[in-house]
Amino acid sequence: MTSVSSASPAFTGKDPENRLFGPLPDVQGEAGYREDHPARVGFFTDTSVCIGCKACEVACKEWNTLPMDDSYGTRDTLGLSGMSYDNTGQLGANTWRHVAFIEQVRTVDLPMPTVGPPPDAAASRRDGIVDAPDEAEPGDSVVTAQTSVLNAEALSEFDPQTSQSGDREIRWLMASDVCKHCTHAGCLDVCPTGALFRTEFGTVVVQGDICNGCGYCVPSCPYGVINQRKGDGRVFKCTMCYDRLTDGLQPACATACPTQSIQFGNLDELQARADARLETLKRQGVESARLYGRDEDDGVGGNGAFFLLLDEPEVYGLPPDPIVTTRDLPAMWRSAAAAAAMMVGVALSAVLGSRRR
Amino acid sequence: MTEGITTPGQGWRRAGGSDVAGDGVRAYGDGAGRRRKGGRRGGRRGRGGEVPMVEEAEFTSYYGRPIIKPPVWKSPDVPLYLFLGGAAGSSAILGALADVTGRPALTRVSRLTAGGGSILSVVFLIHDLGRPERFLHMLRVIKPTSPLSIGSYILAPFSAAAGATAAVELLGWFPRLKRFGGAVSALFGGPLATYTGVLLANTAVPSWHAAHRELPFVFGGSAMAAGGGITMAFTPVAEAGPARKMAVTGAAIELAVVHRVENGHGVVSEPFHTGRAGTMLRAAKACTAAGAGLTVLAGRSRLGAVVSGTLLAAGSLLTRFGVFEAGMASAKDPKYTVVPQRERMAARAAQNGHASTVSR
Numbered sequence: 001m002t003s004v005s006s007a008s009p010a011f012t013g014k015d016p017e018n019r020l021f022g023p024l025p026d027v028q029g030e031a032g033y034r035e036d037h038p039a040r041v042g043f044f045t046d047t048s049v050c051i052g053c054k055a056c057e058v059a060c061k062e063w064n065t066l067p068m069d070d071s072y073g074t075r076d077t078l079g080l081s082g083m084s085y086d087n088t089g090q091l092g093a094n095t096w097r098h099v100a101f102i103e104q105v106r107t108v109d110l111p112m113p114t115v116g117p118p119p120d121a122a123a124s125r126r127d128g129i130v131d132a133p134d135e136a137e138p139g140d141s142v143v144t145a146q147t148s149v150l151n152a153e154a155l156s157e158f159d160p161q162t163s164q165s166g167d168r169e170i171r172w173l174m175a176s177d178v179c180k181h182c183t184h185a186g187c188l189d190v191c192p193t194g195a196l197f198r199t200e201f202g203t204v205v206v207q208g209d210i211c212n213g214c215g216y217c218v219p220s221c222p223y224g225v226i227n228q229r230k231g232d233g234r235v236f237k238c239t240m241c242y243d244r245l246t247d248g249l250q251p252a253c254a255t256a257c258p259t260q261s262i263q264f265g266n267l268d269e270l271q272a273r274a275d276a277r278l279e280t281l282k283r284q285g286v287e288s289a290r291l292y293g294r295d296e297d298d299g300v301g302g303n304g305a306f307f308l309l310l311d312e313p314e315v316y317g318l319p320p321d322p323i324v325t326t327r328d329l330p331a332m333w334r335s336a337a338a339a340a341a342m343m344v345g346v347a348l349s350a351v352l353g354s355r356r357r
Numbered sequence: 358m359t360e361g362i363t364t365p366g367q368g369w370r371r372a373g374g375s376d377v378a379g380d381g382v383r384a385y386g387d388g389a390g391r392r393r394k395g396g397r398r399g400g401r402r403g404r405g406g407e408v409p410m411v412e413e414a415e416f417t418s419y420y421g422r423p424i425i426k427p428p429v430w431k432s433p434d435v436p437l438y439l440f441l442g443g444a445a446g447s448s449a450i451l452g453a454l455a456d457v458t459g460r461p462a463l464t465r466v467s468r469l470t471a472g473g474g475s476i477l478s479v480v481f482l483i484h485d486l487g488r489p490e491r492f493l494h495m496l497r498v499i500k501p502t503s504p505l506s507i508g509s510y511i512l513a514p515f516s517a518a519a520g521a522t523a524a525v526e527l528l529g530w531f532p533r534l535k536r537f538g539g540a541v542s543a544l545f546g547g548p549l550a551t552y553t554g555v556l557l558a559n560t561a562v563p564s565w566h567a568a569h570r571e572l573p574f575v576f577g578g579s580a581m582a583a584g585g586g587i588t589m590a591f592t593p594v595a596e597a598g599p600a601r602k603m604a605v606t607g608a609a610i611e612l613a614v615v616h617r618v619e620n621g622h623g624v625v626s627e628p629f630h631t632g633r634a635g636t637m638l639r640a641a642k643a644c645t646a647a648g649a650g651l652t653v654l655a656g657r658s659r660l661g662a663v664v665s666g667t668l669l670a671a672g673s674l675l676t677r678f679g680v681f682e683a684g685m686a687s688a689k690d691p692k693y694t695v696v697p698q699r700e701r702m703a704a705r706a707a708q709n710g711h712a713s714t715v716s717r
Binding site for chain 1: 368369370371372416417418419420422423424425426427428429430446447450451454455458485486487488489491492494495497498500501502503504505506508509546547548550551552554555556558559560561562566569570571572573574576577580581585598599600601602603606607610688691694695698699701702
């Protein structure tokens with residue numbers, strides 16, 4: 001790789017170039033790479049097609065030779081979380097992909113319709129579908145539903161992840177979480193040794209031979225991704241398989257994913273793909289679908305690894321409105337300088353205001 | 358009517374959530390930051406589909422698990438580092454000023470406090486590292502975005518100068534070098550005491566980050582109370598006037614700004630009142646106030662100076678522990694991450710003139 005200063009962007013007062021906060025079209029260039037650097041890559045994790053198989057977790061553990069840990073990140077321990085099928089629990093030093101399982105229940109009004117939604121709702125929904133196969137009559141809603149697997153009616157009627165029991169419906173949400181490789185990465189900003197750095201692919205990686213285990217990155221990540229490995233002392237997190245990328249391979253998790261829930265590629269292409277996918281789902285009536293980490297105007301300047309979710313972010317254990325802590329750092333430094341000046345002033349007046357012996 | 362599974366917020370809640378440790382959906386309530394958010398509790402639709410009159414303010418989490426990772430910094434290493442660095446920093450300033458105004462006893466005590474405190478604080482800082490043998494990697498780069506990097510470049514010259522000054526003070530060599538070393542350590546003393554506020558605040562820890570403008574002043578005031586208290590206790594009372602004045606002013610600043618931290622930030626001020634942090638901060642306030650009062654009343658007597666100096670130092674130490682513990686508590690509870698962010702989103706949506714539940 002090219003030699004890059006590991007010092008992060010200098011303060012520029014008003015930050016006109018969005019070095020601390022805001023959209024940043026060329027993260028690698030901003031980090032000091034020459035213009036011929038590779039395109040920024042990323043993950044688009046489409047949770048609407050995740051089946052919770054955890055192949056990504058296994059592939060990640062195997063490729064990166066991560067130690068075993070339990071659902072609280074305790075190393076070399078085997079244990080069930082006792083809360084769901086999720087025995088991985090969380091991202092951490094030893095877990096770089098985490099499949100969240102949320103079993104949800106809701107009461108539904110009886111009687112349930114036998115087939116499909118009410119005719120008026122079905123008709124109004126179908127009006128929005130541009131590429132609907134054939135204009136079916138209201139009574140043929142089953143046909144409509146069956147022709148498209150991802151049709152909203154199909155989801156409600158045939159989705160194996162949803163089932164009904166008496167007056168209750170149950171559904172599963174599954175989502176493979178990962179390091180977000182933020183445009184403005186809190187961990188990278190606060191690392192005092194330069195162990196964390198921005199790669200030529202726009203990802204954020206820890207250099208294991210530099211990290212001295214100060215742990216500052218751990219509470220600075222607004223997503224709680226990076227953590228210290230017990231017994232080692234250093235911090236670890238997803239590298240987006242930096243070693244594989246440099247050899248022209250895809251990350252292990254994306255390679256292993258059987259449903260293309262995890263998609264790897266150039267970030268701009270993934271963003272276009274995600275936008276199209278969201279539009280499709282919306283058109284099919286999946287109103288709760290939303291992209292998370294896609295917006296470059298968000299608190300971290302957008303994520304290198306972003307998601308399509310079917311519920312609020314916090315349901316999946318994601319912060320609803322993360323902001324990189326360094327956004328407020330200029331204000332903090334000003335405050336610290338003022339406080340230091342205050343100390344000198346107080347000491348000076350204390351000395352001058354006291355009578356000499 | 359029936360909605361598809363994909364309609365947002367239509368009564369979906371986590372199954373079995375209530376009997377799992379750390380319920381995923383919890384009500385929260387505090388006077389300042391009440392937020393309404395309906396539709397997560399089950400049973401609402403069961404009541405004939407009517408919207409209840411009063412919606413519970415609540416938030417959602419993933420099985421009650423924290424969203425951010427709590428700091429891996431160890432206690433007592435880091436709180437002690439904060440305390441010792443602060444006491445050393447303010448003592449160094451006091452020592453240099455006492456030196457130029459001809460107060461030899463106060464100068465000597467201040468220099469020894471600054472030197473001893475700085476060396477000890479370096480020890481605690483290095484001991485807290487996951488790989489202590491790599492502590493010099495801290496000086497590998499200089500990064501304005503990393504308070505710990507800047508702090509290393511403050512602590513390194515400070516501890517070198519203050520440590521050397523204290524050493525020659527004890528040995529009685531090189532009087533001119535002593536004055537120079539004292540001046541250098543005084544230069545870095547203020548930043549050393551206040552940068553630690555930035556160190557804690559520049560994280561995603563809700564209760565620390567929200568107080569990012571106040572924390573440097575809390576730590577600056579606390580540092581002066583501690584440094585003034587310690588030097589006052591060891592200096593002959595006739596010469597300790599500046600130490601007493603600095604200690605009392607510092608204590609007043611500490612108490613005033615801590616009050617703002619504890620009450621000015623809505624829901625994330627809560628951890629400063631509850632649990633171990635609350636106990637420590639209450640004890641800290643009692644010690645600091647008693648120490649300051651006693652300094653004014655009895656600081657000119659030997660015994661009074663020792664007792665009030667000890668109280669002030671204990672108050673400062675407890676403040677550091679309390680602030681540290683409050684941050685840890687706020688990091689471990691998803692409420693303090695989710696609720697302020699939801700409030701921020703609601704405020705932004707209101708400002709933009711349209712309600713939006715879809716996160717960006």
